[in-house]
Amino acid sequence: YTQAKTLKQNQPCKQIILYYHDILFNGTDLANATSAQITNETALSHNFGMMVVFDDPMTKDGRLLSPPVARAQGFYFYDRKNTYNAWFAYTLIFNSTDYKGTLNIMGADPLPEKTRDLSVVGGTGDFFMTRGIATFTTEEVQGDYYFRLKMDIKLYECYNHK
Amino acid sequence: YTQAKTLKQNQPCKQIILYYHDILFNGTDLANATSAQITNETALSHNFGMMVVFDDPMTKDGRLLSPPVARAQGFYFYDRKNTYNAWFAYTLIFNSTDYKGTLNIMGADPLPEKTRDLSVVGGTGDFFMTRGIATFTTEEVQGDYYFRLKMDIKLYECYNHK
């Protein structure tokens, strides 16, 4: 086996904390909805198999009506029988004075855990070739049609791109 | 924060330009179709929620009937209300005299942008452990059932594998 390198988890090369607001289409709120269910849940319960496509606003604080600084575009689905458990793959798209570019993220979101770590597997633009970890915390759930996640994004590979 | 490293965007370790042809099944062209819709669009318009699975030919020039040098296998879906906007995850599979191996790619494809950057998040075979950027340009759209993308793939991490 080749040797492991050392990387300090508390010393990312960049950290961005944003809040994700998912407003699932409920059949009538076309103007407000930012996501929609595309497959039905199966007989396996806890929404197993229900898939949702989203184009969700990302804000700097936890308020839904704050100006979005990025969009989260992708999908999640539920994948466990005995509890609510999801899996995400999506892109954060930044187009602001702070950042222009994208972060690509995928991983499991086991809701019963207080925090969940997903992988930032790549980036473009200002985030050219980056990698890191996105830590999810559930901030609020309002019935079946709104929830908010805190996404604490720590990048450990950063590149100046010239 | 740890320091950023420098990587020159115009100096990839490898560059491959290929053309992606998507021939969506229209209900009758079983012989020609290379992709098929698997979920319906939702009420959110602009095909929001419509997902397509594909096994599309990749050619060295923009001609559909040129001999494929790779296959693109994966899926895309539309995810915006106010414009056509897609999200892709797929594998390029090479099995030619030039290359044997795969590239795994994911990211957002906001169609209104002239060019869109996605992440090459990994590779196998001749592309063992690679990473990079795949830049999409729309070359042609023919109605609802054919479009062609130019994919300009620049790899920035290349490994000799012994």
Add this chain to the structure above:
Amino acid sequence: YTQAKTLKQNQPCKQIILYYHDILFNGTDLANATSAQITNETALSHNFGMMVVFDDPMTKDGRLLSPPVARAQGFYFYDRKNTYNAWFAYTLIFNSTDYKGTLNIMGADPLPEKTRDLSVVGGTGDFFMTRGIATFTTEEVQGDYYFRLKMDIKLYECYNHK
């Protein structure tokens, strides 16, 4: 072009071999099923377009009833007309005395090939920031509702995280 680095394929920094058991819901075995179909196959045959969400047990040997040492959570779908060919994206979730953390994996699974390589595109916890290759081998197929894959996971980027 910048220079390629060298990495020895037979010298991973870590190797883990596990067996994946997929028990597809057949309409009646709610208690045993660990996966479920969420979209119908299309007219393109060979299950083209059929998507399955799974929460499958991973064992250290090939026996379904051995104690799981991890869960595989994600999805696969079939994507070829002329043969069975799949595409996977999923997370391996470890929560044992051996390992705590996740591996995120994606790539093509062309079933006719004896072995298939997918990309390990990231990791968390004990697998913080890792990358590597997951090699699939089909071990057993029992009708339409059970199959077992050997997953030989070789990691080539390993980090001590402090």
